[in-house]
Amino acid sequence: MTVLAGLCALVALIPLASVVFQAATLGGPVLSISFLTQNPPLPCTPQPGIPCATGGVGSAIQGTLILVGLATAISVPVGLGAAIYAVEFRSRFLGLAISFTADVLTGVPSIIAGVFIYAYFVIYDPSIVFSTITGALALSVIMIPIVTRTCEEALRTVPHAVREAALALGISRWRTTLQIVVTTALPAIVTGILLSVMRASGEAAPLLFTAFGSRLGFQGFNNPINALPLLIYNFAESPYHNWIDLAWGAALILIILILITSVISRLVVQRMVHRMQGG
Amino acid sequence: MGSTKVKVDHVSAYYGKNRAISDVSVEFEDRKVSAIIGPSGCGKSTLIRCLNRMHETLPRTRIEGRILLDGEDILELDPVHVRRRIGMVFQKPNPFVTMSIYDNVSVALRFNGRHSRDEIDRAVVRSLQQAALWEEVKDRVDAPALSLSGGQQQRLCIARALAAEPEVLLMDEPCSALDPIATTKIESLVNELKNTYTVIIVTHNMQQAARVADNTAFLYLGKLIEVGPTEDLFERPKERLTEQYITGRFG
Numbered sequence: 001m002t003v004l005a006g007l008c009a010l011v012a013l014i015p016l017a018s019v020v021f022q023a024a025t026l027g028g029p030v031l032s033i034s035f036l037t038q039n040p041p042l043p044c045t046p047q048p049g050i051p052c053a054t055g056g057v058g059s060a061i062q063g064t065l066i067l068v069g070l071a072t073a074i075s076v077p078v079g080l081g082a083a084i085y086a087v088e089f090r091s092r093f094l095g096l097a098i099s100f101t102a103d104v105l106t107g108v109p110s111i112i113a114g115v116f117i118y119a120y121f122v123i124y125d126p127s128i129v130f131s132t133i134t135g136a137l138a139l140s141v142i143m144i145p146i147v148t149r150t151c152e153e154a155l156r157t158v159p160h161a162v163r164e165a166a167l168a169l170g171i172s173r174w175r176t177t178l179q180i181v182v183t184t185a186l187p188a189i190v191t192g193i194l195l196s197v198m199r200a201s202g203e204a205a206p207l208l209f210t211a212f213g214s215r216l217g218f219q220g221f222n223n224p225i226n227a228l229p230l231l232i233y234n235f236a237e238s239p240y241h242n243w244i245d246l247a248w249g250a251a252l253i254l255i256i257l258i259l260i261t262s263v264i265s266r267l268v269v270q271r272m273v274h275r276m277q278g279g
Numbered sequence: 280m281g282s283t284k285v286k287v288d289h290v291s292a293y294y295g296k297n298r299a300i301s302d303v304s305v306e307f308e309d310r311k312v313s314a315i316i317g318p319s320g321c322g323k324s325t326l327i328r329c330l331n332r333m334h335e336t337l338p339r340t341r342i343e344g345r346i347l348l349d350g351e352d353i354l355e356l357d358p359v360h361v362r363r364r365i366g367m368v369f370q371k372p373n374p375f376v377t378m379s380i381y382d383n384v385s386v387a388l389r390f391n392g393r394h395s396r397d398e399i400d401r402a403v404v405r406s407l408q409q410a411a412l413w414e415e416v417k418d419r420v421d422a423p424a425l426s427l428s429g430g431q432q433q434r435l436c437i438a439r440a441l442a443a444e445p446e447v448l449l450m451d452e453p454c455s456a457l458d459p460i461a462t463t464k465i466e467s468l469v470n471e472l473k474n475t476y477t478v479i480i481v482t483h484n485m486q487q488a489a490r491v492a493d494n495t496a497f498l499y500l501g502k503l504i505e506v507g508p509t510e511d512l513f514e515r516p517k518e519r520l521t522e523q524y525i526t527g528r529f530g
Contacts, residue, residue, distance in 0.1 A: 161373040165436070167336055169387040169443055170363030179390065183377045276376050276423055 020255065027252030030054070030245045036061060036253075040215045040231065043240035052242040057250045059217040063132075063226040064257075066218060067211060068201045070136035071143055076193055078140075079147025080182075086148075087155040088177045099152060105145035113141035114206035132218070132225045135211025142206055143196040150192025154185040187269040194265035198258050204229035228254045284309040284477040285330060285447060290344035292325050292334055299325040302344075303503045305496050307447075312469055312478045314492030314509065316485055318529065322501040323481045327449045330479065331365040332358040348447070363391060366445035370452045372432035374424035374439070380407075381420040383435055387443035402442050409475075410438035411468050430461025437468065441476075448472060450480040454487065466491050485525055489513055497521045 034056050041055035082102070086095035117138040121129045128134060158181050166176040182189065204227070207213070212224035213234055219225070228250050235247035285307040292300040300322045307313045315323045328334040329342050332353065345352045353361045374383050384403045388394045394402075403420070407413040412434040416427070427435060433453060440448060450469070454462040469491045472478055482488050488495050489509060496506040497520075505512060505521045516522040523529055 159373075161369065161371065162375065164333065164336065164369065165373040165375065165439075166386075168331060168333055168362055168367040168369075169391075169439065170359050170361075171387065171390045172359050175390050180375060184375070186377070276425060 023248065023252045023255055026245075027248035027250070030249040031252065032056075035246075035249055039217060040226075040235070040246055041242060043238060044242050045240055046242075054242060055246065057228065057231055057246055057253065059215065059226040060228045060231040060250055061253065062217050063211065063214075063230075064201055064228045064254075066132060067135045067139055067207070067225065067227055068197055070132070071139035071200055072193070072197055074136065074140040075143035075147050075196065079144045079196075080151050080189065082144075082148045083151035083155055084177060084182070087152055088181065098148065102145040102148040102152075105141075106149060109205070110142050110203050111205035111208070114138045114208055114210050116141060117206070118209045128222045130210065130212035130224045132211065132221045132223065135207050135225060135227070138206035138210040139200045139203065142203060143200050146196035146199060147193055150195060151185075151189050154188030154192060155181060157188060158184045187272040190272070191265055191269055194261055198261050201257060201261070202229055202254060204233045208233070228257075281308045281311060283307070284349065285479070286345075286347040286350075287326070287330075288345040288347060290326075290329060290342065290346060292322070292329050292343075293341040294337070295339045299501055300329070301501045303498070303501075305503055305506050307477060307479055308494060309477050310473055310475070311493040312473045312480060312491050314488035314495045315479065315481045315498060316483070316488045316495060316524075317498035318524070319483060321498045323498050324451050325501075326498065327367075327451055327479055327481050330447070330449055331362050331367050333362075333367065363387070363443055364445055365447040365449060366440035366443055367449040368433070368436050368440055368451065368453045371456045372429055372436050374427075374432050374435050376423075376425050378424055379421045380416050380424055380427070380435060383424045384438045384442050386439065391443070402444075403438075406438040406442040409441050409472070410434045411464060411471075412438055428461075430457050430464060433457060433461065433465060434468070437465075441472075445476065447477045447479065450478065452481055452483065455483070462487075485513070497524065499524070 035054075036056060037058045038056035039059045040057065041053035044052035046052050082098050086098040089095075117134050118129060121134050162184055163176055163181060166180040167173070171180070207227050207230050211227055211230065213230040214224045214226045216226075231250050232247045232254070235243035235250070238244065283306045287303055287305045287307075290300060290303050291298055303326060315326060317323050325334060330346060330353075334340050334342060335358070342354060346354055348361070348364065353365075375386065378386065381403055382389075384406050385399045388399050388402055404413065407416065407420075412431060415431060416422070424432065424435060433456070437453075454465050457465065466487065469478055469480065473493075480488075480491065492509045494507065495509040495512045497504045497512065497518075499520055505516060505518045507517075512521065513525055516525060
């Protein structure tokens, strides 16, 4: 039985290990400082005597940071606010509606988020259909339900005694919620937010017809912008060698970025918990 | 009899349709310790939770009657202001886990109104002294509240309530989660506090009521059975139910 379980664990590890291995072996060699800072070059297949420009994925890294940053700025207030409403203000019907909607939205394929934003802007403001703004909005459609759900769970873990203690001191309802309950649940809330950040930074589908992609760096909020998953999607299936190399490098960078986020979130949460218990 | 600080006037309290307190009228004297005793489920906690309007923070609850604080009906006032005048200590120590000892004690001052750093510092020291915790924590007021023992945490909660400078201090079985040594400390503390505050303490422990309270009220099934000076109630009970309860025949 133990042997069987061990084998299953190994089989489960194979896809993960091979993904990391593949990205590291094919993406590793192209990594360099200029890879991180330069923009993607024009497509090129090497011919004798004519070397190809290697370029880098600078615009994609920049774009991913801007898009995910904006989407976080949108989804954290909305998601946390919805969770506070559902948990702290005990409005039965709306509370249930919020949880249910968030659950359904979490399961919606991410491309739907892109189509939704695309269609909305095609109708109401076609001039910015392909832009940083729509890209960030599409990502926040992915992030809001995750933030809402995790914040709800986080707030529910705060014992009722904490709220009572604050209210009994004559602290108003709002201050109790924002400065006592939310701070008590902060480690779990931060974890939830970073979870949604990791999810959003890996999404290509919602960006296909919103952020659209661009070889250039940030050109303003009303113009298309690049992102790592978009670059991987566009370049990996191209016939050009220098683009394919960039796609592998970008894949490795994306994995590293997500790994860093995950490590940071663990450290932050550990420190918060540690500080509370004063170990 | 001294002057009345809190007057409960024909109060009934409900959880949904269930009436937990029926038509209770009782007066609590200024700067005295009053105990409320009775078996579990008799409504003693509900009664004191009405006094600072914590009862209504639970869903589908309701209070009828009048509760007068210095002659003013608190049911007509803003509950937030009522709670600043009537502090409360709960059964289980419930310090704010994210905060240091200092921040716990100063929380009411920091959140309610403007106070200078100096005022807050002095209030923290004064409250910790009043709660007999100062000597134990004076070198580590910035340590997390959770680094204290259970008994210390409960005294921290008392200090936190006192820092808000309430007129009345409600204590809902404050020793039920504590060991005998910590209990003794809290009891002698209650004796000190009555010089400054009106203390109303709920307890299921009759010896504790006998030790700390000037007056005692006996509650049974949501009704007030008897109230009077503690000595009289324990030695010369007027009601048969009281006598049966204090001699341990039920409860």
